[in-house]
Every structure is written in C-alpha cells, then in structure tokens.
Amino acid sequence: MSNRLAAYSAHLPPELLAHLLDLNIRTVVDFILTPPLDLLARLPRGSTSLGELTDCIASVAQEVAAEGVNGEDMYEAEMKRVIEMDGEEVKAGIADLDALVGGSFGGAVGGRVFEVSGDKGGGKTALALHIVLNHLVHYERAAAIWLDTMGELSPARITQAYPAHTGPAAGTALERLHISLAFDLDTVYNVLDGLRSALQAATGNQPRPRIVVIDAITPLLGPQLTGVTAQGHATMVTFMRSLRELARSHSLCILVINTSTSANGPNPSSVFAETTRKPALGPSFTFLTDATLWVAHPPSPPPPPEREYDPLAEEQKGVENPAEVRVVEVFRSSVSPGRRWCVVRVRNGLLAPL
Template sequence: MRLQTLVPHISAELIDALEQCGIRTDAELLFPGNIADIYSRLPHGSTTLSELHNSFAIVAEKAAAPAFRADELLRIGAVDAYDLSSGVHELDQLLGGFGDNRLIEISGDKASGKTALALQIVLRHLSENSDYVAHWIDTTGEFSPQRAVTVLQSLGGNVAESTALERLQVSLAFDIEAAHDVLENLGATLGSPPTVRCIVLDSVTPLLGPALNNVSSQGHATMTTFMRQLRAVAQRFKLTILVINSTAGCAPSNPHSAFSTTTRKPALGPSFTFLTDATLWLAKYPRTPNPDEMDTGEAPTHIAEVFRSKTTRSRTWCSFTIRDSVLSSASPESV
C-alpha cells in the first residue's frame, strides 16, 4: 500500500519527507521496525517523534487484515448457511450435502443419472423454499420440461411446489462466449432478491472440449478462466454450482475408482478436476444378465462414487435407483 493513499489520515508533508528517505509504502515504513532510526533520517523539523509514532499506528491499522470475533463468524455462518439435498440419504452423505458455496462436478456416461440428480436437487430445493430461484444453463438444448414435471410430482406436495417451475430459470448457451454472457447477466442480478442458491451447467463438455488439444495451450487457458469465473460467482453470491461433465476412456481401469470395472474417467483432462471442489462419478451397476431370471420390473441400480473431494473422503460410494427420472435409495439387496 502506497503511503500517499493515506492522506489525510497522515499529513502530506510527512509523507513527502518519508519519500525523500526512500520510504514510499507501508512495508518500507513498518518492517524496519526502528522508529528512532527513521526519525533520525527525516529532514529536520519535518515532524515530531510523537507524530511519527501516531503515523506508525495509523499505517499499521490500515495495513492489517480486518479481525472478527469467533462468535461473529458463527453468526455470519448461520445467516448464510443453506443446504441442498437430493433426498437420497446415502447419496447426500457422500459429499455432506450439496450446499456450502461449492463447485461440484458430476460426471458419468450417458444414462448414468447426471441430469436426473441435478434436476432432483434443484426442484427439491425450490419446492421447499418459496423465496428462492435457481438457474439452469443448457448447452445442448436437451432440457426437458416434462421430466421436470415428473420429478416435481414425485416430491410429494411440498409447500412451494406449485411455483417451483416458475422459479427455475433456463438459459441456452451453445458456446463458451454465450456462457460467459449468461454468467455476466446473472452476476448483475444475483445480488438482489429473489435469492439464488443453485446454478446447474448441463453440460460443460461441449463448451470447453472442442478447444482442448495437444498443439496449443489456448484451450486450457480458456478452461481455467471459465472455471475461475464460476468459482468467483459461487463464492461471491454464496451458492452452489453443479457442473455436469461427460467421460473419456481410461484403460485398463480408473485408479481413482474403488471398482476395477470402471474403465472411464471424467472428460476435459486431468487438470479439470482440480478446478472444482469435488468430483462425483455416476454409473449404472453392471449386472450380468441371466436368461433364466424373469424380468421383475425393478428400477435399475446406479452407483455414485466420490473420485475427489476437498471436504469428504474419496473412493467412497453408495447405490441408488432411478425410475422415471426420479432417484431413490436402493435396498441392500439391490447390489
């Protein structure tokens, strides 16, 4: 911090005198730590020792980070706290819920349940809180209002269910420039009511994948800039962003998975996962078909697994089922 910015808290004459001694910043004034030595170097009559002591105190106060009492931080945390839940207890436990101002990657092959999970989290949240809205950024044009209606009807008459779909705002962004525009427009409105606690990006792969190659680093720079923009939005406005990602091959198996049968990994390269707070991997449970068994009509079993998380254990997993786009707990006998 330049001392000139502290006028009029410190007299301009004293700052000019300090600059004549080569002292122009707070660090150059404070870190030597010997006031008497600095006083002896100043032009005669430019200040008094008492004034210099007072100026030291002012600079130290202005340069210091603001302090908070622990009880104040607890109160602030209680005001800002919120939770997002899928309604599947085992799934929520993997990441300690889906709230808490995070950037969460949800990855898996087609039909693994990525969009279904994000939609259930969002609609459950909106149906329980009439004062909140959510944003869905659709990059493929595949958002299904009918699927949203089906999921909402399964939630069972929550207090704000009748207006939930009105408060789910869907934007289209088919390229990275359009996605930046959507985020900028959101940033201009997120600070005012109604409150937003969740943004879904479905999916990030078409936005960033085409620019990534082994020839140029430009694609990686674009990816890093975009993900940092998402993180800044999440932290500034205290909301969760669910980022859906596709997959790539990983032979012979994925070392981050607890299952040797996992031969896929999240797309967009190894560095992408470190741009988020957690990576949740979804997959269908690989049953071996038995021609002697009758089709019971049971919902297929899926696996959710934590590949990486800053707050919970990695390589933990649970099972769940999906029927008509609705996620439910799986019984122990299902796996």
C-alpha cells in the first residue's frame, strides 16, 4: 500500500489535496498525524472547514488502517516465503565482506536495508554494483532495481564490471538489471509503488526483484533537512520506514548510498582515529537502517619510529597499488557486531578481494 497522499485523491477534494502538497504534506502519515487545527491554520483561509478536514482525515485513515491478521495465516505466509526463497541469499561473494553483515545482505534470512556511506570516489557504487552482479549471475530468477538519482551510472561502467562475475545465470544477468532515473522523491515513490505491485502479482516463473539500490539517497532527502522546520526530518523517517516495510514484506536487500560530511574531529563510530568524516543526513538516519557501512581509503600509518604494529598496513603488503585499497567498516549494525572492518580492492571501478 502506498504511503503517498496523492494515491488517496479519491478521498480528498482536488483543491484541498493541491493545498496540502503545497504545504509539503505529501504522505499519509503527515496528513493523519498533524492535528486538524494546525492543518487548518496553515491552509489558505476559506479553502476548507474544520468539519470537512476532519472527515477527510478519518476517510484516509480508515483506508490505510491495517486489517487484523490471523496467526495461522501469518505462519502460512512465512512458510510460502521460505519455499519461494529456496535458500536464496544476497551475498557479496567476498567472505570478509559478507561476515561484516552477519553472512548475508538479505534474502532467505529476511529483508534488510543497508546504508553505504563514504566520500565521493571511495567505492560506494562499486560495492553496490558488485553485490548486484554477483547475485544476478548466480540466480536466474532474481532481478535488481537500480534507482539512479544523479544520472551517473553509465552503461560502460556496468559492461566493464559484468565480465568479472561468473555464474550459472550470467548469460541473462544484464537483462534482469533494471535502471530507472529518479531525480526527486515523488519519482522514487512511483517506482517503489510499481515494484510493490509487481512483487505482489509475480508468479513463480518470473524473475523477482531481490535487490534495490538507491544511488544516492542524499540529493533526495538532504535539501529537505533544515533547521527551520521538522517537516524534512519527518519526510526522511516516513520514507525510510516505507523502505524497511518493503524489504521485510518481500525479503529484499535494499542498499541506500549516502555521501559524507565533516565529523569536526575523529568520528567516534570508527575504529580508526584518523577518520574525520561521517555519513551525511544527520545522526538519526543511521538508525533508520539495519546497518551502516563506511567505505573509505585506509588511514595512513604514523611515520617511524613511533609506528607500532599496524594490522591494516600489514594486510596492504604485496598490493601493487595501495591507492586501490579500501576499508569497509561497520559503524553501526543491528544484524552483526559493530566497529568491525575488512579490506578490499577497487580497481577501475571494480570491487575485488585482496
């Protein structure tokens, strides 16, 4: 069920709906949880009455209210999900990286939403593309949805990465990777609504989306987060909750790519004292996902003679070009221990184990 208020236009006078959208009241949650008197005060004078507004809120609330669910029905639905998944799990195929998230990015273990953050050029998109292609080449009934919010994912990059992945379903992998341009939140909601409908109507023989990538989430939510009003934060929370509901309902792996900002000193979430950057979108965003992965260049070891044994530097020994090394670190996780890390290589936009 859609969370967008526009999807319930049948329950709202067109003029009232237009005024609500102008006030950035775009979701059902915003509409039904805002006190009617507060809404009425913000609407143009004479556009509606308190009685009419209250009736509209009640009508929309009744439409979106959850129906009671029988426990036996829930059990049967879970058994059906297990059979449909048939042990299918989303993995990176790099043992150390999979271990960071408890062995799986989603699938048979249940739906999960991951934030992948870091500086520009750090390897975030490479990591997401690697996970997508690794899954598609191994499961012929799996598909992936990539929402490109900045128009930066080129076909050349995909075709360059594709040959590095081999598996029993490699021949049709690219046919099952669907890319959509989505430069605003409304477009993203439209794509996700279509995905939800497709998943509900899918038959056993059709490829089913198992992975959704939003690259990047920052330009969609960042401009709405201001110190003037809490509306932007409410929009962010509502959107991320809808993602988590979608992931859990259909056992999806959802990767949301986030940019970075200054931490004004060492980042306490990082194992490394040299980390002075943090994920963008504020401190609450990370708690709206199942885990936050930080992808970055490794910290430079201190110069001798003060240098002590540095396991990260030791792992880098023998690497032809140390500039290709990336650290993938867990800042926070509800599915695995936090403050753990591994090292990988990013060469020409491709992720690979060291």
